[in-house]
Amino acid sequence: MLTTLAAAAVLNGVQERPNIIFIFTDDHASHSISAYGSNINHTPHMDQLAADGMLFENAFVTNSICAPSRAVVLSGKHSHFNGQRTNFETFDGGQRTFPKILQESGYQTAIIGKWHLKSDPTGFDYFDVLIGQGPYYNPTFKSKDGNKRFTGYTTHIITEKTLDWLKDRESDQPFMLMMQHKAPHRQWRPGPDYIDLYEGETIPEPVDLFDDWSTRVSVAKDNKMSIREHLRPNYDLKIGEPPRNFNQEQKDLWLEHYGPRNAAFEAANLQGDDLIRWKYQRYIKDYLRCIQSVDDSVGELVGYLKEAGIDDNTIVIYNSDQGFYLGDYGWYDKRWMYEPSMRTPLIVKWPGVTEPGSRTELMAQNLDLAQTMLDMAGADADPGMQGVSLVPVLKGEEPGDWRNALYYHYYESPSEHGVPFHCGVRTDRFKLIFYYEIGEWEMFDLKNDPRENNDLYDKAEWLSIQTRLKRLLRSVQKQYGDTTGPQTNFTI
Ligand SMILES: [Ca+2]
Numbered sequence: 209m210l211t212t213l214a215a216a217a218v219l220n221g222v223q224e225r226p227n228i229i230f231i232f233t234d235d236h237a238s239h240s241i242s243a244y245g246s247n248i249n250h251t252p253h254m255d256q257l258a259a260d261g262m263l264f265e266n267a268f269v270t271n272s273i274c275a276p277s278r279a280v281v282l283s284g285k286h287s288h289f290n291g292q293r294t295n296f297e298t299f300d301g302g303q304r305t306f307p308k309i310l311q312e313s314g315y316q317t318a319i320i321g322k323w324h325l326k327s328d329p330t331g332f333d334y335f336d337v338l339i340g341q342g343p344y345y346n347p348t349f350k351s352k353d354g355n356k357r358f359t360g361y362t363t364h365i366i367t368e369k370t371l372d373w374l375k376d377r378e379s380d381q382p383f384m385l386m387m388q389h390k391a392p393h394r395q396w397r398p399g400p401d402y403i404d405l406y407e408g409e410t411i412p413e414p415v416d417l418f419d420d421w422s423t424r425v426s427v428a429k430d431n432k433m434s435i436r437e438h439l440r441p442n443y444d445l446k447i448g449e450p451p452r453n454f455n456q457e458q459k460d461l462w463l464e465h466y467g468p469r470n471a472a473f474e475a476a477n478l479q480g481d482d483l484i485r486w487k488y489q490r491y492i493k494d495y496l497r498c499i500q501s502v503d504d505s506v507g508e509l510v511g512y513l514k515e516a517g518i519d520d521n522t523i524v525i526y527n528s529d530q531g532f533y534l535g536d537y538g539w540y541d542k543r544w545m546y547e548p549s550m551r552t553p554l555i556v557k558w559p560g561v562t563e564p565g566s567r568t569e570l571m572a573q574n575l576d577l578a579q580t581m582l583d584m585a586g587a588d589a590d591p592g593m594q595g596v597s598l599v600p601v602l603k604g605e606e607p608g609d610w611r612n613a614l615y616y617h618y619y620e621s622p623s624e625h626g627v628p629f630h631c632g633v634r635t636d637r638f639k640l641i642f643y644y645e646i647g648e649w650e651m652f653d654l655k656n657d658p659r660e661n662n663d664l665y666d667k668a669e670w671l672s673i674q675t676r677l678k679r680l681l682r683s684v685q686k687q688y689g690d691t692t693g694p695q696t697n698f699t700i
Pocket residue numbers: 234235273274393529530
């Protein structure tokens with residue numbers, strides 16, 4: 209199939225390189241995409257993308273938090289090399305990134321939506337980005353022309369801006385376009401078209417919504433991201449007045465939707481598990497409503513590609529900056545190396561190359577995206593990039609020497625959610641986590657314990673595997689050059 213496409217793409221002796229669209233969302237857990245088996249929502253347009261392309265069943269991040277993940281995607285390097293270990297640093301835009309290399313090789317490059325790296329975007333012919341986290345409504349965008357405020361729902365505005373850029377672009381050059389949504393990041397404010405979705409319904413609860421963290425690392429019970437205690441009444445649960453940056457129409461809609469149930473909540477005087485259940489429903493419905501607008505955005509964008517007649521030569525990638533706890537382990541938020549937040553969705557539609565409806569179990573990581581997109585465009589990667597091109601996998605090959613271990617390192621401590629520094633290694637079967645700040649470890653058999661409840665560390669029958677995993681951790685730290693610091697301070 210590739211041969212056919214390649215032949216068709218040679219026009220007047222000039223190779224027509226594919227366009228690349230990278231759709232990036234914020235905190236979108238793969239278990240809230242129906243193509244990934246979600247039992248809580250339906251995402252028809254994302255599912256269609258998977259039906260037309262390849263779904264990565266095992267896609268992960270290197271450091272499960274927003275700005276660091278973005279820096280990994282752009283640079284193809286782990287946090288300790290690209291310098292963005294936490295949300296607090298400013299991204300060094302002087303370093304080599306895949307958009308810069310694509311630009312140099314003749315691609316038009318553009319980024320629209322959430323940027324979140326403090327420094328101005330570099331390597332883009334065009335940027336139009338939210339400032340900082342950006343609001344869900346009435347956002348201000350920053351471009352080369354300065355700042356401009358818009359009225360409306362941010363997911364809709366980002367989509368419109370993306371379509372406008374596509375319509376106005378130079379059509380004699382291939383392009384790489386990043387459409388990056390704020391949604392479904394906290395504080396999960398739904399758009400006007402889905403604010404009533406799931407009204408009167410009960411969303412299924414995760415099995416460990418009432419987790420008491422007694423089986424987990426000691427600091428898990430002190431973590432400040434529980435559904436039980438740490439959703440803020442106004443900010444997260446929408447009890448109280450509408451946001452101040454809303455216009456009157458938006459405030460009216462807000463009060464119409466959330467107002468009556470505020471009273472019901474106070475009157476019911478819920479307690480214990482009933483209160484946790486109520487909070488979970490309040491949280492998860494808003495989260496899923498935000499995703500529904502993103503799903504529409506995917507549909508609109510793919511629809512436009514067809515309408516413009518460029519869908520056959522345009523790759524569409526769907527990815528999030530990391531996963532999220534959807535009440536899993538009793539939490540919201542991310543950060544931990546546990547599965548719900550280390551995982552991220554990755555779907556790639558590459559017409560004529562990926563087998564429609566295909567799936568792979570091979571482990572991919574956000575570290576791979578820079579080299580993958582460069583490889584798709586026929587451009588050389590920077591020698592300092594640390595990932596692996598996913599192109600052979602997308603072509604349907606199963607490379608025999610594919611990676612057998614992923615390295616993870618989280619650094620944002622102290623921070624508002626109280627997650628400690630940790631690093632670790634994950635294979636297709638096991639996970640070893642080293643909380644070096646507090647000198648604790650966890651080890652899981654993911655095949656028999658996918659919810660990571662049964663810590664096997666220092667259990668006699670598992671010691672040989674534990675030793676093997678420690679050696680592997682040492683080995684990936686060396687492989688990726690993360691050898692200076694307390695994360696290496698352990699004996700095998
Ligand atoms: Ca995020």
